[in-house]
Amino acid sequence: MTIIIYPPTIDWSYMRQRPQHIMSQFAKDHHTVLYLNKENQPGKVWSEVENNLFTINHAQFFIDKIVPKLEEEKLYWTSWSKKIPFAKACHADFLVYDCVDDFPDWDDDEKRWIHEVDTIVCTAMNLKEKMKKIAPETPVTLVPNGCDWEFFNKFQSIHADMLEGVPSSKGPKIGYIGAWAEWVDKEIISKLADTYSNGQIIIIGPMLTSDIVNKTNVYYLGYRDYSNLPAILAYFDICIIPFKLNRITESTNPIKVYEYLAAGKPVVSTNLPEVKKMVPFVDVADTHHQFLSDIAKALVYKRNPSYLSQYAKQFSWEERYKTIQQSLVNYFPAIRKRGETHQLLTSISYHHDTFTLAHCTTNSYYPNTNLKHDPPFIGKKPQGEYQCFLKSPKENIDLRSDHIYLDFDIESTQSFTTIHVEINYTLNDINIDKLTYSTKLDLHSFKNYDFQESINYTYSVDITELVKKLGAIPSFQLKSKNNAHIRLNNPRLSIFNRTDEVRK
Template sequence: MNMIIFPPTIDWSWMRQRPQQLAKQLAKRGYTVFYCNQSTQKKPVEEMMPRLYVVHHFSKWVREEYPRLKQTEGNVIGLWCTWPKLTPYIKKMKPDWVIYDCVDEMERWQRYEPEMVKRSNAIICTSQPLFERLRKDYPFKRIEIVRNGYDPDLSLHLEHASSILPRDLPKNNRPLVGYVGAWAPWIDEELVRRLLREKIDLVVIGAEFGLNYCSYGKSNMHFLGHKTHEQLANYLPFFHVCIIPFQKNKLTAAVNPVKAYEYLAAGKPVVSTDLPECRQMYPYVEIGHSHDEFVSKVLHYIHHAGDASDRIRYALQHTWDHRGEQIEAIIKEFTHFKR
């Protein structure tokens, strides 16, 4: 039996989304998948869908249950690791193959990366800048790009008949500019303040992460806090324009933002700062090369939204199902042998 284990990643919502989606895709394709976390619920293992199991209390599971799986004849076990600090578990678990999925350019993790790469059969990454850096650092290793994607189960691409404005959206009859994601230090706050000088309402859906909601003092700034992905279909239809207002730095240059696919799936105009991965989504994502150009494009698309169907079509060409096909083709190369 081909089994794939996703060891725990760091407990940040955007870090969990990709491995969760890929685990679901592999289960749909017939693999037995264990998606692991460090929670300690009473039920140690839960079946979330056919062949997809969520493992609670990962350390205990590795100690007590994993040896039985490892010793069962015919089981070929692979590890899909998104966090390079997990190398000690590779040593302990001795899987048949390992894929290192490099999803972000976090400097604090890079000192753990060489050992993870050494023990991996291949490296997957989410963006061209990550690919270029990894190819330079590890020229001897096979490296593939598998970008993020859109989850059609969110139904953002479907026409929503409801015209009921959620209670927590502003009702000022001003255009709504939306941002979905962590309110984090990589947000370009100077750009945000520049945008707030316009006659718009800026709506932020997402949790605080190292950046304070309360430092703006503007009546047209609305922080709604965290919403589940399933709730986005209640909000995105009411946004006139969606934005990715990130600073330009080493971290953001490596990002392939899931939010871009979700915005486009809802048919919304998208304006981003000049990030390499958003640049390659043009013309579906517009780039603001300066603060003034960014704001100018937001204001333009408020009144000239353009063709929503083209954006939706683009998102549906870049779903997690498509990414699942890519990773299955890569994994098949490793499932016919054991170390």
């Protein structure tokens, strides 16, 4: 079948959300899925985590060295507009933009790149209408979120009496699973805590803001692995979606509502357009007073868990995938083809090791001062030009390694800002304890790069041929003509070796 490429937005093992679920469905349909993790990890460059689904743990190396060997047609699926331009680097034949949120920060990228997309999938009607306005010639398909129904349904008849992290209580257990973020209505949480002082308000999810409701019966348990969620839901009496109404939430189709229902839990939500479609299976409140009233009714008139769960079954990811498949066949007939990418990726393998490089920053404003304790910066500003020196590693690295990359991480704050990096090298030993801007070194030019942003946080430079020519790993000087001070986090060498063959 077709190769499906998902670029880095969320690591495979973190917060199993729509991307992971949809990619799993592609894999179950016998496509080869390449899921690129956001963070580069040492170890296997790729791993088969599900049948036909491979996580990629060094995106740039895989794109440089492996993707050109993959002969099947490639479908590139991204749920972040910022990643649309990387479809070309991945040799994609067809590009799908999965529009999942209406974040204002994404507007510019959407308008800039949307016309490179072949088809658009949207999770909410508001998003579909927005996409039709900015890309009127591009096909748009509505595919809301869903749930792993069987995974949550198996707990719908179970009630747990205890939950790790909270004391035992006879009062009602009111739970929210999701990010604790700016769009959560903290006033509702506070009123719930006051109304049910003998109960528990339990928050499960990553803390994206420090603005909390400081009540003794509000429990913030933080992020919990996806595998634990059904058991946690078994402890709740009622599940809530306490969102403020704003531009973002009015276009939100929350996965949690489907998961709540699949687990047989009654749900009370604020008046979100996408959740309102699910009345009467979900209670939707216009005001705080009505929200509290709906909670009180739900505690008295308990819903049949099986009834709620059976309703949610129609929203399984398997059912959502059927809509995706039917749409893609119309626009990308190659989705029906079969290939041999899976056999290729299971027949060869690469291992990735990293070696942190000691650095020293220098600054023209302090030409004779050693700044070895400063972070690694490059770039120019009136406060001085920063240069960064990376010392040759002290570890004994096998120079016969298949590939050697110079890696560093940059979290760019501006979309697709060109980052100019000039790289020079020296074989002479550099003393980072005494190095200053004025120090004279025997430097040789290697390459100048104009990085048009990386597919993930890591910027990678292939230095394999330079190392083989020199017969050694040199020290490097990095500098930039950008009118900014650019921080190079975690400078390191990445060493790649094939592990499926015996080195001669």
